[in-house]
Amino acid sequence: MTSHLFKLELRLLARERVAWVMLVLFAAALGYGLWNGGRLAGQQREIAVAISKDKESFHAQLREYLGRQSLDPKAVAGQGTMAVLPPAPLPLLATGQSDLSPGHESVVLWKLAAPADTRSELENPSHLLAGRFDFAFVLVWLFPLFLLAMVYDLMAGDRESGTLRLALAQGVAPMQWLLRRALARALPILALAALATLVAGMFGSPGGTTLRLTLALAVVLAYGLFWVALAVAVNVVARSAASAATSLGAAWVLLVLVAPTLLNVSVETLYPTPSRPELVAAGRKASGEAEKRGGDLLNSFYRDHPELAPPGQQADFAAQHLTVQGEVGRAVEPVRQKFDAQLAQQQTAVGRWRFVSPAIAAHEALTDLAGTGYWRYRAFREQVNAFKQTVADFYTPKIHRREPLTMADYERLPRFSFREEPAGDWLERAAVGLAGMLVLTGALGLWAWRRLRPSRLEPLSN
């Protein structure tokens, strides 16, 4: 009986022209989103590859040169080292922050304490504002609309026209009937979304993305099921198809358009973003003061570190610059830490409140799994900061002692390689997000089921 109902509903659906139009439109949107995401990911990969090639050829040259003679460390340090974030594991899933946050940074010994220029690509700001037409956009924004177009009228229309009574007189359990119908009607859209997720997964970075992809697939299906459950719940009480459609439309507007912006504005009011200009000006103040005391600073530095004092005791410009820079770094560090802490607090608040809307939870989970979200970029920034220290630690003593760079140093030259976050970290965040969506879906389903017990069911609109 029940599988029969399912098949019947599918057959009915196949006769609806609107349903086919919806399917084609959704497939087109998914295809364009994937293609677009692929283009951006391709460009980013190209940049990363070009930088790596530059780096390799520089190191090959350096090696060859050092084989012949030693080098002034200042010359090598001045060339700088590029710190590159490798391409995301599943970039086609979501553009995330990858068009906004820089994926590479040039680390130059002389500029370690200067505020870094944070741009890594030219972008039209209006394009950043509008956002990209990527897979995550199609999934978080459009997917629910297509689903709702298919399932908004599961029971309300029957109640309106009086056929609900007739259907229930057949002796089928109302919840069973409703669920079979909902799943049958949602199935094509859900299947397309799942298929597209798998396609996105095929273009991931090689190796180790199966777990990410499986979770992404679960997130996509859970998000879809949430909207189906919402449609079921609304249909249980709606008196007419039009009122079901209006309620579901309103729910979409509130959950997808309003809730995220409300969360954003609340988080920014509760934990205001610290002032970047202030951080810049504070760093400048420290560097101005340190520069003025440059000579004194260096002398006191050599008093503390006699082992680093150069043979002739003549303070040279480079050594003085490094001492000043170290002083600036120390002076600005507390301000910078406060700044970072405040940003982390904002993101933690978002993480805590993401269940206000499954759209937020799904978006966070997808960008996280794609490797284009806040946390991976944060890890990159932190590792670059640590790398700056490594660069300073390597070159500073040599420059003070005026030691040349030799072949023996070649293997020890600081090189940046990004360590991916431990799997446990993103796994936990994505799993919590997924569980949250499933709980919301379950709660809606349970409520609908309780309302559909024969004693409370109202088969007629009055």
Next chain:
Amino acid sequence: MIAAIARKEFLDAWRDGRFRIAAVVVLALLGVALLMAWQQVERTRSERAAAAVMERENWLNQGVKNSHSAGHFGVYVFKPLAPLAVFDRGIEPFVGTTVFLEAHRQNQAAFLPAQDATAMRRFGELTAAAGLQLLAPLVILLLTFGALAGERERGTLRQVLSLGVRPRDLVLGKALGLGAALATLLLPVALLGAAALATLPDAEGGGSWVRFAWMGGAYVLYLAAILAVCLAVSAMASTARAALAVLLVSWAANAVLAPRLAADLVQHILPTPKLVEFEAAMNQAVQEGLDGHNPRNQRLQTFAQETLKKHGKTRIEELPFNFNGLVMLESERMAGEVFDHHYGKLWDRLEAQDLTVTWAGLVAPLLGLRSASMALAGTDFTHHRHFSVAAEEHRRDFVRVLNEDMMNNTSGGHHGGVADPSLWEKLPAFRYEPPPSAHALRAATPGLVVLLLWAVVAWIALLVVAPRLKPN
């Protein structure tokens, strides 16, 4: 007759529970948006002003120093936030707030506020502009989808028409009544907005009130066009349900799909150059001249010869001033030409992209409104460009003063010598004068034209459809 129908519709709308709920929700959201934005704009403005004061002190207190070193120490300038960002933040979160002015180089504005925000920012911002652009049309939709189609379905349309009411009067009456209901909803928003602007400290610069008035006009045109379109659809649809479906799909296409799709597609038609290529081309032009056949060294040699000839000397050391200072001046002038050319080309490209998106507003009116609203608020790209140009002019003045000091205060052929700290005082602080409202109006014109066309065509369409109103 029209007045009676309008009065009836007006009352009906306010008695409708759905409209009242939607109205309360939208009003509350707009109120919250204005309040929060007021607070944020105020804070951002005072933070940037404070940073500017601090940076000025850094400059003045740099002590005794070589003037060219001071050129490398440089100055940071901070972009003041436009007061009307209270309504529409526009591209502000996605453009740099800080420009580093230094010798030899023109830098782009760095530090995008969106980089220092959570990914939630990418869902869009809750501003009064977003509320009016996205949610107000939904309220109109809710108000109008059943206005004619619903009456037809219930059979009341036939009754009304049988009384001898002219269909055109009926439609116009409904349009006016519903428009009035909408106006009573939005008037408080406008007043609240005016209050927000009036209480914001130092908000008068750049003709804020003129801009505010034009912004009001742009939104009225947009909402009026949407009202007419919705009523026309309701007049033609056979059932309220069909009207609702058509209108919801159109709303989603206009509000959700169009902005992203247009911004994406324009990148295929008018691509933005890659940063690496842009910088490579610019560096090459600095070295080899804009035409690529005029190497920098050669030009400077010619320049040296001409200078010697002009002063009737044979050796650089004989010149009555420091020739290095003059070379610095000349190479800044040459580099300036290159920067103007390359940045000009880049910015022209970005403006062309924005303009194309604006004209795509002929299909989706939101695109026209967004462009006009941002331009009038002073948060569009043309305003950012205006700021960038002003910052660059300041950089050139500042480097010129330093180089002139080097030229006149140190003896020939040396970079050496230190400048007196009084030189730092000679360089005025950067004071940014936002462009007048005429600039904003020029930038907003395409968007306003799009909106005007929409409003005119939509109302004509409504008047064409109205007499053909079918009773069933």
